[in-house]
Amino acid sequence: xxxxxxxxxxxxxxxxxxxxxxxxxxxxxxxxxxxxxxxxxxxxxxxxxxxxxxxxxxxxxxxxxxxxxxxxxxxxxxxxxxxxxxxxxxxxxxxxxxxxxxxxxxxxxxxxxxxxxxxxxxxxxxxxxxxxxxxxxxxxxxxxxxxxxxxxxxxxxxxxxxxxxxxxxxxxxxxxxxxxxxxxxxxxxxxxxxxxxxxxxxxxxxxxxxxxxxxxxxxxxxxxxxxxxxxxxxxxxxxxxxxxxxxxxxxxxxxxxxxxxxxxxxxxxxxxxxxxxxxxxxxxxxxxxxxxxxxxxxxxxxxxxxxxxxxxxxxxxxxxxxxxxxxxxxxxxxxxxxxxxxxxxxxxxxxxxxxxxxxxxxxxxxxxxxxxxxxxxxxxxxxxxxxxxxxxxxxxxxxxxxxxxxxxxxxxxxxxxxxxxxxxxxxxxxxxxxxxxxxxxxxxxxxxxxxxxxxxxxxxxxxxxxxxxxxxxxxxxxxxxxxxxxxxxxxxxxxxxxxxxxxxxxxxxxxxxxxxxxxxxxxxxxxxxxxxxxxxxxxxxxxxxxxxxxxxxxxxxxxxxxxxxxxxxxxxxxxxxxxxxxxxxxxxxxxxxxxxxxxxxxxxxxxxxxxxxxxxxxxx
Ligand SMILES: Nc1ncnc2c1ncn2[C@@H]1O[C@H](COP(=O)(O)OP(=O)(O)OP(=O)(O)O)[C@@H](O)[C@H]1O
Ligand SMILES: [Mg+2]
Numbered sequence: 001x002x003x004x005x006x007x008x009x010x011x012x013x014x015x016x017x018x019x020x021x022x023x024x025x026x027x028x029x030x031x032x033x034x035x036x037x038x039x040x041x042x043x044x045x046x047x048x049x050x051x052x053x054x055x056x057x058x059x060x061x062x063x064x065x066x067x068x069x070x071x072x073x074x075x076x077x078x079x080x081x082x083x084x085x086x087x088x089x090x091x092x093x094x095x096x097x098x099x100x101x102x103x104x105x106x107x108x109x110x111x112x113x114x115x116x117x118x119x120x121x122x123x124x125x126x127x128x129x130x131x132x133x134x135x136x137x138x139x140x141x142x143x144x145x146x147x148x149x150x151x152x153x154x155x156x157x158x159x160x161x162x163x164x165x166x167x168x169x170x171x172x173x174x175x176x177x178x179x180x181x182x183x184x185x186x187x188x189x190x191x192x193x194x195x196x197x198x199x200x201x202x203x204x205x206x207x208x209x210x211x212x213x214x215x216x217x218x219x220x221x222x223x224x225x226x227x228x229x230x231x232x233x234x235x236x237x238x239x240x241x242x243x244x245x246x247x248x249x250x251x252x253x254x255x256x257x258x259x260x261x262x263x264x265x266x267x268x269x270x271x272x273x274x275x276x277x278x279x280x281x282x283x284x285x286x287x288x289x290x291x292x293x294x295x296x297x298x299x300x301x302x303x304x305x306x307x308x309x310x311x312x313x314x315x316x317x318x319x320x321x322x323x324x325x326x327x328x329x330x331x332x333x334x335x336x337x338x339x340x341x342x343x344x345x346x347x348x349x350x351x352x353x354x355x356x357x358x359x360x361x362x363x364x365x366x367x368x369x370x371x372x373x374x375x376x377x378x379x380x381x382x383x384x385x386x387x388x389x390x391x392x393x394x395x396x397x398x399x400x401x402x403x404x405x406x407x408x409x410x411x412x413x414x415x416x417x418x419x420x421x422x423x424x425x426x427x428x429x430x431x432x433x434x435x436x437x438x439x440x441x442x443x444x445x446x447x448x449x450x451x452x453x454x455x456x457x458x459x460x461x462x463x464x465x466x467x468x469x470x471x472x473x474x475x476x477x478x479x480x481x482x483x484x485x486x487x488x489x490x491x492x493x494x495x496x497x498x499x500x501x502x503x504x505x506x507x508x509x510x511x512x513x514x515x516x517x518x519x520x521x522x523x524x525x526x527x528x529x530x531x532x533x534x535x536x537x538x539x540x541x542x543x544x545x546x547x548x549x550x551x552x553x554x555x556x557x558x559x560x561x562x563x564x565x566x567x568x569x570x571x572x573x574x575x576x577x578x579x580x581x582x583x584x585x586x587x588x589x590x591x592x593x594x595x596x597x598x599x600x601x602x603x604x605x606x607x608x609x610x611x612x613x614x615x616x617x618x619x620x
Contacts (some may be wrong), residue, residue: 025334031341032156035120039113046110050169053102056095058176061311063092069304110164118156125149125344133349134430135390144227145343151219152340159333162326170319177312185301188291189309193316196284203276204324211269212331218262225255237516273324281317288313350429350450358452359443361537378537378568379441379456380406381427387435388419388426396422397591399436402584406441409569411579413612414588420572421462424540427570429453440538458536460544462572464527466515471500471526472507474515478530486533493563494529495556496522520547528556532563539569546574553578576613585609 036043067088126149174197182190232239232248239248292309295301361377381404388397396419404410412420426433429445437444445453458478466474475490476482482490487507491497499522503509515523524547531539541560545553557578564571573579580599587595587602587609595602595609602609 025331028334028338028341032117032121032159032337035117036113036160038120039116042109042113046106046113046164047168049102049106049109050164051172053099053106054169054172054176056098056102057315058173058180058312059095060092060099061308061315062180063088063095064311065302065304065308067092067304068307069302106165110160114157114160117160118153121156121340122149122153125152125340128344128346131348132346134425135349136346141227141231144223146230147223147226148336148339148343151336152343155333155336155340158329159337162329162333166319166322166326167330170316170323173316173319177316181309181312185295185305185309186291189288192284192287192291193313196280196287197320200277200280200320201323203280204273204327207269207273207276208324208328208331211266211273211328214262214266214269215328215332216335218259218266221255221259221262225252225259228252228255234513270324277321277324281320285313285317350432352449353447356447356449359440359445359448359456361441361456378407378566380404381538381568381570382439383423383426383436384439385436386426386433386438388422388431388433390431395591397426400591400593401436402586402593402596404568404570405583406568407566408583409564409571409581411571411573411582411585412588413573413576413579413585413609418588419591420588421542424459424461424542424570424572427538427540428457428459456536457538457540458531458534459540460524460527460531460542462542462546464515464523466511466518466523466526468511468513468515470508470510474511474526475507475529475533478533479535482533487529490529490533493532493559494525495552495559496525496529499525521549521552524548525556528560537567539564539567540572541569542572543574544571545578576609576616587612 067085070085070088129145174193178190178193181193228248228251232252239245288309289306292301292306296303296306361379383400383402386397386400387395389395400423402410412423414420425431427438427445429450432446437446439445440448440453440456467477472484472487475487478490479486484507488497491500500507500509509517511518511523511526515526518526524544528544541564544560545556548556553575561581571579571582579585582599584596585599585602586593589608595605595607597605603613604610
């Protein structure tokens with residue numbers, strides 16, 4: 001349901017089409033870096049601990065060698081027989097412990113940096129999403145997008161843990177081992193190790209690159225399946241109305257089948273990778289041990305040396321074993337992160353002009369009656385020759401000009417699809433006009449900040465959607481921090497207090513997903529209450545009472561009129577009886593004002609308005 005148009009439409013409308021330009025992995029890393037560098041001391045400390053852990057780790061086989069070699073001591077030497085092995089054993093234990101200790105310390109120190117960076121990025125993305133235009137949000141698929149963000153945040157964590165905790169330490173260890181091997185023994189060992197490493201890495205990277213496509217496909221299908229599930233559940237009622245559970249299930253299953261095929265492919269290619277890696281490791285291990293055994297036989301090496309070489313290799317190949325997984329995870333994390341960063345780079349269609357200032361609410365020389373302080377600075381609103389189209393090929397509004405004088409009410413009536421709600425969206429600056437301008441108190445709304453603009457306007461929209469929280473939360477949303485008394489006052493004005501008070505949980509009643517546990521009229525009144533609580537100088541009522549019964553509508557209408565008193569108000573209505581008192585009534589048809597004037601004058605004209613009026617009077 002949340003899909004109007006498509007991307008072709010948005011690019012046609014002059015909005016830069018934004019295909020996800022894949023960045024290089026280095027770009028992504030560079031973008032991530034500043035977030036981490038906020039914690040530079042932690043990063044540096046973690047690196048120091050890591051080097052410490054690796055030094056201790058490399059020390060273990062060396063000690064092991066000494067331990068084995070001391071076993072050769074002549075039995076007569078009591079001190080040597082006891083002290084040396086015991087001392088070495090203790091040192092061996094201590095080193096092992098140190099390795100773990102350093103690793104844990106590093107984790108401890110670094111966790112805060114990882115979490116902090118993840119939090120900053122997630123928050124920034126969230127804020128950015130709110131800053132993006134309505135157009136973007138109407139086109140997006142909520143489920144798929146939240147999945148992307150989720151994966152992006154997880155990507156940061158796995159990227160950091162894999163690169164910093166696996167790749168870098170392994171490289172350090174390899175360097176240390178190679179140095180020891182080539183210094184202590186003949187260069188054969190170093191060459192074999194190097195060769196095996198090169199082969200191993202080359203093989204892993206190549207196969208993994210080839211496998212990435214399957215993983216990517218799996219992810220795409222995963223997001224698609226998720227989108228479908230979320231969209232379908234959001235439309236729970238519609239699904240039921242049309243008995244379409246099986247259809248929805250089939251659609252979902254279609255995605256699942258493709259997802260599973262992609263995952264299977266991914267799994268089977270993983271086996272190829274693992275087997276190849278083990279082969280390379282086995283060959284090099286055999287070669288090393290062959291050289292070492294030869295060395296012992298020739299008397300060039302001690303038994304301890306043999307043990308040490310073996311221990312080195314086993315220690316070195318354990319992390320290598322995970323290299324395939326790690327490489328893939330890193331690539332994957334980078335892709336996920338890139339997706340999130342791309343979201344961050346999406347340009348805002350409606351952005352504050354450089355140097356935009358806050359909207360100034362002057363009284364326009366028409367101060368209101370004393371006593372209603374809120375209305376005192378209601379500004380005038382002017383639409384000057386406004387033309388607008390959501391999609392350039394289909395203009396919606398044509399050269400509209402009208403003014404709502406400060407503190408007055410202007411009503412817009414007309415057939416469905418005429419563009420009435422569009423007027424409200426333009427005034428709110430959800431979209432920018434393509435021609436002409438809209439001013440508030442003489443200031444072009446494109447020249448003021450969006451925050452100050454929206455602060456000044458209150459809207460009761462045509463379709464009210466509520467947060468899945470309590471009634472109180474939803475009303476107080478108009479003015480976060482409002483007290484219970486203020487909330488109740490607004491609820492009374494909107495004629496919903498009695499209803500709320502009569503429910504078992506009162507103001508703590510949960511309204512359900514999108515407010516669906518309330519009736520249409522109740523929802524509308526909650527929306528009115530929260531707008532009253534916001535109490536802005538400019539009001540927009542877009543069919544604000546359309547879902548109410550006549551009795552309630554009349555009662556609220558009186559209330560709304562008293563609130564709108566001295567406020568600059570735009571009313572959209574189908575029921576003409578609700579707008580008879582308006583300063584001016586505009587009859588809008590297909591984006592053009594076809595008639596305008598006060599109620600009596602319009603009736604006297606005996607035109608479209610008079611006919612609409614007669615029709616409604618007779619049906620009532
Ligand atoms: N986001 C959008 N993208 C493209 N077209 C849109 C969009 N929103 C509305 N429209 C089109 O613009 C036209 C005017 O819509 P608008 O909501 O202003 O009508 P309305 O006068 O408020 O009608 P109603 O009385 O039914 O609420 C409609 O034909 C609608 O299809
Ligand atoms: Mg409308």
